Amino acid sequence: MSCEEPTTSPTPENNITVVSSDGKEFLLDLKLTEQSETLARLISNFEYDRTDVKKDPVPLGNITSAQMQKIIEWLQHHRYYPKWEQNDIHYSTSFTFETWVEEYLNIPNNEMFELLNAANYLNIPRLFSTICRIMASRITGKSAEQIRTVLNIKTDVKNDVYTGIPIQEDSSSSEDGMSEISLSPSPPPI
């Protein structure tokens, strides 16, 4: 399915404001939020789809403005796709991507990881699945030794000879820098 239909400008009646972790506000058309389970549920719970309800800005404390911009780009492109589905098992396993997706995800690995975490947090199944497939495709056709190099794993787990407890870990897992996204946003006051 493609998104050939014209986009409509958000109006105060059909949009919400989300606030990124660095304090930047984004005006988001309610139609776009249908791709995100987290946002769609939040809007439903607070009845933000009603015109007579006051809509407070939604803080997204785990998503930076750069990530939010990237996500909005995805949501705009998939505006007229079916909305998110719970337990969507019909995800593709193909490593072939449309040109737009290839261009969209032609970003450094660390940005892709952050975007994956953001897609996971906002629960945008199509974006989440696409990034996972892109990541998997970067491993495909490689030997164990090559994967070790790609993933930058230098050591294996070694157990302490006395306790049997692992004393070394894969180097890549000990690296810092990955933001932890685990908590849902605090709901805005009504």
Place this chain on the structure above:
Amino acid sequence: MSDGDPPLRLLSLPNTPLQRIVLCMQHIDQFALSLVSQRCKDLVKSIDLTCLAVYVEVESKINIRIRITDCSWIKCLLNDDRATAVKSEVKTLPDREGFAYSKPEYRVEDWLRHILEMYHQSEIDRIHLLEPLRDVQSFRDTFTSCSTIVFNARSESEAVELSRMFCPLKKLEFYVYQKDPKTLVAFRTAGIANAQFHGGYNIRKKDGTVATLSFPRYCHFEMLVW
């Protein structure tokens, strides 16, 4: 992704995306990933992969075939060179794409255990033991049961020993290299000049009559009543 791109810090990801990425991988890539480190192996195990069957053929090389789906296999060919570590050649079938890998600490039974753990199997569907293994007891300890075993034995006592070792079994086929001269004489006395004795089971009736069940071909058996 450019050349100067930082490495994929896959293992830094939370569990949900990490497991989903592994689920998206090809079977052979999942297998390769499981060999990288203990954590990678645990990760692959955590996505609950299964397979339809595991077959082992022990000849000059050891061939472990994993039937993932009706039309997708992984073949792990092990070269148990006694001077060096077991060298493995892993391929998918029918594509025949794959990689070679040597894990110094892995013996044949470790490779088998790795595969069984990865696919959450405890049973082997068929073993062809046509050449002796370096450590048959360790090999046996890697799985709980085997549906069918076919083996060559140098003597009847070895055949009995192997049969006991691999029990419980649903089906047993074996061939004994050294034919018992007394048995052959008995065959010839009975008028069977060209007897080829493949070993088998003895059945004894209450009246003392003994019959030997033999399996000279895959498709039929012989019962010789003495």
